[in-house]
Amino acid sequence: MVIIINISDIYIFIPELYLTLTVFILLIYGIFYSTNKYYGYPILSKNFGYLVVITFTYILFLIINTPDFLSTYFPSFFFFNNSLKWIKTIFLLVGICYVFLVISNISLEKLNVFEFFLLFILSILSIFLIISTFDLLSIYISLEMLNLIFYVLATIRRTSEFSTEAGLKYFILGVFSTGLLLFGIALIYGCIGITNFIDLSLFFQSIMKEKSILEIPTDLLLGLVFISTAFFFKLSAAPFHMWSPDVYEGTLTSIITLFIIFTKITIFFLFINLFGTSLFELFNVWQKLTLICAFFSLFLGTFIAFAQTKFKRFLAYSSINHVGFIMIAVSSINYNGFYSLIFYMMIYILINLGIFASLLSLRNFRNYKFNHQIRYISEFTILSKTHPIIAFSILIILFSISGIPPIAGFFTKLIVFLTCLKSSLYSLVIFAITISCLATFYYIRIIKIIYFDNCNVWLIYVPMDKSKAFVLSFSVLLLTFFCLNPNLIINSIYIISTIN
Amino acid sequence: MVLSTEEASKQVSTPYPPIDPNPSFTRVLLNFKPKEYAVVVASAAGSAFFGYLAGHPVRVPSTYCATAIGTLGGFCYSFRASLGRLLGFEPNN
Secondary structure (H helix, E strand, C coil): CECCCCHHHHHHHHHHHHHHHHHHHHHHHHHHHHCCCCCCCCCCHHHHHHHHHHHHHHHHHHHHCCCCCCEEECCCCEEECHHHHHHHHHHHHHHHHHHHHHCCHHHHCCCCCCHHHHHHHHHHHHHHHHHCECEHHHHHHHHHHHHHHHHHHHCCCCCCHHHHHHHHHHHHHHHHHHHHHHHHHHHHHHHHCCCEHHHHHHHHHHHHHHCCHHHCCHHHHHHHHHHHHHHHHHHCCCCCCCHHHHHHHHCCHHHHHHHHHHHHHHHHHHHHHHHHHHCHHHHHHHHHHHHHHHHHHHHHHHHCHHHCCEHHHHHHHHHHHHHHHHHHHHHCCCHHHHHHHHHHHHHHHHHHHHHHHHHHHCEEEECCCEEEECCEHHHHHHHHHHCHHHHHHHHHHHHHHHCCCCCHHHHHHHHHHHHHHHCCCHHHHHHHHHHHHHHHHHHHHHHHHHHHCCCCCCCCECCCCHHHHHHHHHHHHHHHHCCCCCHHHHHHHHHHHHCC | CECCHHHHHCCCCCCCCCCCCCCCHHHHHHCCCHHHHHHHHHHHHHHHHHHHHCCCCCHHHHHHHHHHHHHHHHHHHHHHHHHHHHHCCCCCC
């Protein structure tokens, strides 16, 4: 097999090429100057953060100025269309917000390694490749690139046993899920000899005209099951969620933001690319798998979260709950299913940016020497007295997560439920509404702890810096005033979900 | 799967007629407009300024690094604009 790379492929690939070359420049700069005796072995982490923002600004400029067209490249391993342009733009904007969130925390956590931001840039590159994949092989390669980066990031705090344990758990279970993915791809290729999405789509369209689901070879269906199981593993969807609370608890809070926001959004886009287009004809098979996982995610994510006392584990189960809602949207066959999915993910990003902006700013200034991130939910008791604005912001965000109107989170759940009703999934909607009401309990419990509990220990928190304040205010304002002008977000999501 | 250059270049339909469906690197560089040279210079200068501001504790090396990043970014933008005109993705009167 000879693959010729045409120069028109380079034309489409220029943003990713620029990202790669920037990583080389930053790596050489970091190696030379972090070990430079003349400058006193400087700590370059903050400097790297600002250079990453400059890089992302240029890539944003490159991507926004890409002309509108539809094409595959390299050849047919990746694709490009207009909606991908806007999805990449959103990832970059979220990436810039993420850098603002963590840039001061890096020095407070004493994580004085410039490689952190290099790995972050590489993770954005791998995300761009994942959402552009058009072949089963390129799924594996780009997904594995992201996984390897995240394994390293999970253990980046080398002096911490918790971090090492979390990274090791993430690595072992991640490798296991990648094995499932590869086995599924191998089964499909072994059965029909096709890996390209368009070829898969044409194959299944032709075969489903003549045969029913029961007549399809078992290997093919098993391959589908293994691939979807691997994706559910990566999403930490129940019943494949066991690793996520332990990994999130042991990893730095700055890095959990990456896991919760970027990984889930990326895998869901990949899921839509593969299952919503090329494997669309087998909808009756993968819809059942998605519905089972949605049921378990909603159930376990709600009831196990009741027992959590640590905030990171609580966030892990909350994200499992969110994954359940997103999978309900995925299970809905019609166009509105994709629209509600993208809408839910946009608001999910805003919610998580806000919650992590609050969480990362709450550092306990104990003994004026040692400071650590807030760990337990009970440590919120002092918040309404010492930081009333942060407390109010957390209140808005928790109202949004629990779906209380008129905050934006209510509309996301409403649109997901309406989409399911259109697809005749009535029992699932009733179950999801019940679970949503029950889940409201543990979100409201945090608000009760913040505003109504007596504080026995008066903790001193480090003041919030401007970059986190900017992200938090952006998130809270959009969530709160979404109801005043919903067309601002809805029309943009409509454009992204309909073009090409 | 064997693709000839001709077949590969025909895979994409362009909104404008292509001048050269498979231009060389040198031809793309020679097709730069003055505006594109200005973009390279402006991006280098702008990045140098921000690199100096954000360069604590190593302002001068940070300026050099940011200049390199900015120059590369401006060059990528200009290269793509020039290549797009030759391939027919962008207006090429």
